[in-house]
Amino acid sequence: MSTRPLGSWNDGAAKRAIVGFVTAAAEEGTSDFVPPADRVAVFDNDGTLWVEKPAPVQTAFVLGKLAERMKADPSSADEWPYRALAAKDESFFRALDAQEPEAVTSMVKAIGAAWEGTTFGEFEAEAARYLASWHHERFGLPAPGLVYQPMLELFDYLRAYGWRLFVCSGGGRDFMRVISEEIWGLPRENVIGSAPEFAYRDGVLVRRAVLHGPVALGPGKPEYVLARTGRLPRFAAGNDDVDVEMLQSAQFAVLVVHDDDEREYAYSDGAARALATAREAGWTTVSVKNDWNAVLRQTPVQE
Template identity: 50%
Template sequence: MTGSDLPSWTDGPAERAVRAFVAAATTAGPAFIDVADRIAAFDNDGTLWSEQPVPPQFDFVFRRWGREVAADPSLAGIQPYKALVEHDKAFFARVLAQDPETITALLSAFGRSWNGVTPADFDAEVRVWLETVKQPKFDKPYIDLVYRPMLELIEFLRSHDFRVFVCSGGGRDFMRTFAEETWGIYKENVIGTAADYRYVDGTIVRTDSVLGGLDIGPGKPEHIFAQTGRLPVFAGGNADVDVEMLESAKFSMIIRHDDDRREFAYTSGAERALGRAAVLGWTVVSIAEDWSTVFTGGR
């Protein structure tokens, strides 16, 4: 049943599990899923593109904060700028561990950086970063490190009447900048941690507050329900912050980063997720074994 629609997948258990689920979901029978219910949701960092050595948006944000500290050195005394200046990785790891105090410090800094910005200005700032900054290990723009097999999977699902959403802890507006040209997904199908905006004098302007909480952990199914009115039937992730989203779906896949030569090999931040995968029978996608090609390589 393999075919050229998933050419970057090897003919292994992961690809076969995806095809079996989709075939059953779209064929009359006990596992058939109504077209209206065919919602798929994918995490972004580590699921649709590389998240090492840091999630790409961290690179974008850290450069901005670096400029802010240069302009106002007193910032170096407070978090999160202090952690940035001191290369305190443990501080940022506490975000993924969902530590409230760390998250508050980060959100406050986000608010400070982009309060009052228009969508067009933010979009332009992200585009400069996309076009000029290169990921250190591969010396390529981050956008070239999108996983080709995942783009094929998105298209495969869409060709079977699934509506595909990206649901990331990262910034909604950051992802929406490149979603359409990179993933072929409209902005409205991009869900993420979101700034709140006000409509003032005919213009949308960003505020310093967050709309609807962080899109990690239980926040993922909450955000998906708020955006779509449903929980997903198909979900893909790679980390502990994806566990609740994966648990909320009928078919769940988790990317295992086990290819240090072509990408990275790590399980940090995914220990609980990989444990749940084994217990709940989620499909584990080995980058080393299940993908014949990893990156899109070009825009």
């Protein structure tokens, strides 16, 4: 692995734009200067920081839990989205894959009910067991091995200039927090997004079947960022339509374009609006094929 800053990034327009913005933001006394307190950088997770195809890392964890609930209570198969899961409704799975808000919201509600009453520690233990055994079907790697090397380098580059980093995920906030320190070096409080309310009962915190705020998709993302940081981001990165509002809220926006079916996957489903907005707004687009000379994490991953 290169020891140069952004060594896995090819010398192209995307890298030059990122370097130009970050270095200019550090130049005190100029119009481009960003005060240290305002140096907030926010990243989407699935498809932006790690591989999301053929399904996000968390998918099997969630589906397994919902399958357990249907087995314990067969009548739940008559409810939505259990009915779609029981019927293996491909249109529903495509909607989930494209992160269509209606489909995701229905799943989030089902997830809330499935883990209702579970303690904070019990949920984390379940997620940790899953992550310890799960491997990607194509690459054969555990979750930490699916992180994009160029994005890890971008994290280090931004940190060197005094930026505070956050992940805003439409998936489960608490699931990501289990491994955020291991895979990104981010404290768990810097992972924000979709999560349940908690209640303090008999001396312990338990999950409720009520969502804490909106689902972290579309407008929900900048809403979560503002609530957590008290600021809108100056730097934001995403990869599809549900990231558009977060990217629009930032001073500098990066859109990752998946176009490399040899080293990763080539797809644009769920990203048509993001691509059109990027062209109109002049966002920095990052081609996996052309802008990254390495894709997956290059540091050793412990099994």
